[in-house]
Amino acid sequence: MGQNVAVPFLLLIEDDDSIRTALELSLSRQGHKVATAATGEDGLKLLREQRPDLIVLDVMLPGIDGFEVCRRIRRTDQLPIILLTARSDDIDVVVGLESGADDYVVKPVQGRVLDARIRAVLRRGERESTDSATFGSLVIDRSAMTVTKNGEDLQLTPTELRLLLELSRRPGQALSRQQLLRLVWEHDYLGDSRLVDACVQRLRAKVEDVPSSPTLIRTVRGVGYRLDVPA
Amino acid sequence: MGQNVAVPFLLLIEDDDSIRTALELSLSRQGHKVATAATGEDGLKLLREQRPDLIVLDVMLPGIDGFEVCRRIRRTDQLPIILLTARSDDIDVVVGLESGADDYVVKPVQGRVLDARIRAVLRRGERESTDSATFGSLVIDRSAMTVTKNGEDLQLTPTELRLLLELSRRPGQALSRQQLLRLVWEHDYLGDSRLVDACVQRLRAKVEDVPSSPTLIRTVRGVGYRLDVPA
DNA sequence: CGCCGACTGTCACAGACCTGTCACAGGGCT
DNA sequence: AGCCCTGTGACAGGTCTGTGACAGTCGGCG
Numbered sequence: 001m002g003q004n005v006a007v008p009f010l011l012l013i014e015d016d017d018s019i020r021t022a023l024e025l026s027l028s029r030q031g032h033k034v035a036t037a038a039t040g041e042d043g044l045k046l047l048r049e050q051r052p053d054l055i056v057l058d059v060m061l062p063g064i065d066g067f068e069v070c071r072r073i074r075r076t077d078q079l080p081i082i083l084l085t086a087r088s089d090d091i092d093v094v095v096g097l098e099s100g101a102d103d104y105v106v107k108p109v110q111g112r113v114l115d116a117r118i119r120a121v122l123r124r125g126e127r128e129s130t131d132s133a134t135f136g137s138l139v140i141d142r143s144a145m146t147v148t149k150n151g152e153d154l155q156l157t158p159t160e161l162r163l164l165l166e167l168s169r170r171p172g173q174a175l176s177r178q179q180l181l182r183l184v185w186e187h188d189y190l191g192d193s194r195l196v197d198a199c200v201q202r203l204r205a206k207v208e209d210v211p212s213s214p215t216l217i218r219t220v221r222g223v224g225y226r227l228d229v230p231a
Numbered sequence: 232m233g234q235n236v237a238v239p240f241l242l243l244i245e246d247d248d249s250i251r252t253a254l255e256l257s258l259s260r261q262g263h264k265v266a267t268a269a270t271g272e273d274g275l276k277l278l279r280e281q282r283p284d285l286i287v288l289d290v291m292l293p294g295i296d297g298f299e300v301c302r303r304i305r306r307t308d309q310l311p312i313i314l315l316t317a318r319s320d321d322i323d324v325v326v327g328l329e330s331g332a333d334d335y336v337v338k339p340v341q342g343r344v345l346d347a348r349i350r351a352v353l354r355r356g357e358r359e360s361t362d363s364a365t366f367g368s369l370v371i372d373r374s375a376m377t378v379t380k381n382g383e384d385l386q387l388t389p390t391e392l393r394l395l396l397e398l399s400r401r402p403g404q405a406l407s408r409q410q411l412l413r414l415v416w417e418h419d420y421l422g423d424s425r426l427v428d429a430c431v432q433r434l435r436a437k438v439e440d441v442p443s444s445p446t447l448i449r450t451v452r453g454v455g456y457r458l459d460v461p462a
Numbered sequence: 463c464g465c466c467g468a469c470t471g472t473c474a475c476a477g478a479c480c481t482g483t484c485a486c487a488g489g490g491c492t
Numbered sequence: 493a494g495c496c497c498t499g500t501g502a503c504a505g506g507t508c509t510g511t512g513a514c515a516g517t518c519g520g521c522g
Binding site for chain 1: 480
């Protein structure tokens, strides 16, 4: 998947000609290499041929829509995806992140803002690829799939580990129960259940110094949970 | 932040030849790339073709005036706009900001001053793109779903947070109780209730330095409330 | 093949916290 | 002054989360 070079190589999938051209121009000027596609099908083909570093993906596409494209990419690929979504519907935001996107940007968007988001996502990717992340006394080794606290190995169950990994992919970002269900369990839940809470609970018991007053996995009332980076 | 971002690309729309040439020269020397247009029509055309990062726009233009250009741009685009206005007329200022401009500068202006304003606006844009907004000592992080005052975490309840988020999405704009009810509570009330007031009051208690004389969440008599950006 | 242990999802429940409502007081506007 | 609007405190009902128990499932191992 793309090289680790200075110039990011992007794939832009957007059906509206004027927006696509405009963004392509703007992003090129910001120093990116850009390939474009007007449909989801073309986009997926280009993806396989060109191996971009990142995909910018419109949600409203003729044929297979952005969410579906997103899911298909995620079945085989790990590369970062930024969704473009129309203003009004905040619901899309949630669905977007649930479908596996790394970030979303609301249209209309100025090239500079999009550029900033792209760089943020790529930076995050680089941090992750260093294979280990540290949160206070907690160290997550992604390649060894181990978690240590104060140097001691923690015995996490598979689900607990997946949950912690997903949280740690987005440090400091609040994730709703819905999002976590999609990311960790791949369910399409509608009703709520205590499932996420229970698992968070078990994870806290192993991860936190004082499970009853957690400092790493914080509760975000009315939303869900968030993994904090201690100052 | 990412200082390796490309050179800002500006579009200057100004009918007076001498001023236009002077500013173009000065801005180029400050390290910007500049395109120029002498009329609103030309400016809009250039905008579509070249996708600048920011527009500097004279208010007094032959044909369609600056305000109108501003509004037209805003219908399709989010990019930052700085207005150039001849008089220090406060009315112009208000109209200008209402028409969607991000800043205004009074002529005659020195290139150095304009440059500073341009950089400030661009910085603001990048900061917003990181999903955090600042109002005085208050910082709202939309992705972490946290609010801090003077660096300290505030414990907002879900409803208070939603209310603050909606207000902060429209800084400086008065929102009626009806609007807030729809945005935050999602019901369609007809009769009035003290519901919004009560929540605003609780929010003020946590957010304001002196809750009894609020400086951030201002009351708009007979209408509703407004979140102000301190000067 | 069957036993066993570990892991996982579900449930019920208690308690903390939040929320909408009301009544009333005080202040601004005409 | 009088009216209308907003600020404020109390309160009861409701919502959300934490927690422990329990049963089903799965895989390993004898």
